[in-house]
Structures are given as structure tokens and as C-alpha cells.
Amino acid sequence: MKDQIIAMLPELEQIHDRALRDKIIAVWQDALSMGGWKLSDLKRMPFTLLVKGVEITFIEHVRTVCQMCIAMEKVLQDAYGSRIKINHDYLVAGALIADVGKLLEFSEQGGKFVKGELGKYLRHPFTGVGLCYRHDVPYQVAHLSAVHSKEGEGGFRSAEAIIFHHADFTDFELVGG
Secondary structure, three states, X not given: OHHHHHHHOHHHHHOOOHHHHHHHHHHHHHHHHHHOXXXXXHHOXXXXXXXXXXXXEHHHHHHHHXXXXXXXXXXXXXXXXXXXXXXXXXXXXXXHHOOOOHHHHEEEEOOEEEEXXXXXXXXXXXXXXXXXXXXXXXXXXXXXXXXXXXXXXXXXXXXXXXXXXXXXXXXXXXXXX
């Protein structure tokens, strides 16, 4: 399944730290298993349940936001050089797992994607952090899941979390909102 996850999320190859990449893949494997999903389901699953009839899939959203983060990092690094500190591996890893908790939040009933029982109690930022801790993902990466949504408002955001937050909301507001 590892190779299939890499094929679906080729941005994983952007994570240079092999151990970190393996942890992110393990988080995905665990989320798929715990949620009872197949990889093919992610190509049908909407990226949000907050907007009726959204046509952007979960996997399209994850990949697009990750690519936006990489592009934003490049622009910032080109403009400011060493005056701004961004950990590339943390940014990419965090972007790829920030929404993985949706695999525990969402459910499919009668061919429709809905908020599942767990999702009624815990939104994806919380379950995403939980999955990260299960796989010893560094807190600097889990942080992106923790603070990327409304649950993170008013809290500290690292440079990587700021980039992800804005990329995520840009995508949400353009294609989902």
C-alpha cells in the first residue's frame, strides 16, 4: 500500500527526510484503515462537507494545497533568502497530513459522504493530531493539523502553519466556498 499512497500523493517525494516521509505514509495507512476507506474512495470523497455539491475531491484538495505551499515557500525564499526560516520537510509533511483526520471524521452512507459518528465529536484537526502522535510525527508537523482550521484561531502558528493556513483557505474559498 505504501507505493500506492506515494503514487496518489507524489508530493511525498518532496520530503527529504526519509524517516519523516515514512511516518507520514504510516499516518495515511492508519487513517485509511481506521476509517475503512480504500484509496479509490479518496478520488470520490468531497474535500469538504460544509458546501453542498462541491466538485473538488479530497485528494485534489490535499495535493493542490500542498503544491500551493511549495510554491509559496519558493517565492518567499527567493524574495527574502535566509531572513525567513521555513522548514521545507515540515511544510510538505504538514500540508499532506493536515486534513488526514477527515478520513475519521467522514463516513459514507447510502452512497453519500456524511459526518460520521466520530466526526460529530471530533473534527479532523483533532483526529489528525491524534494520528500524528500514534506515529511519532514531530510536533512541529502535527502543529499544522492542529491550527489550520477554526480550532487554531488565536493560537501560535509557525511559519509553516501560516503558509498552510492561507493556502488551505485560498483553495477552500475559491473552489468550495
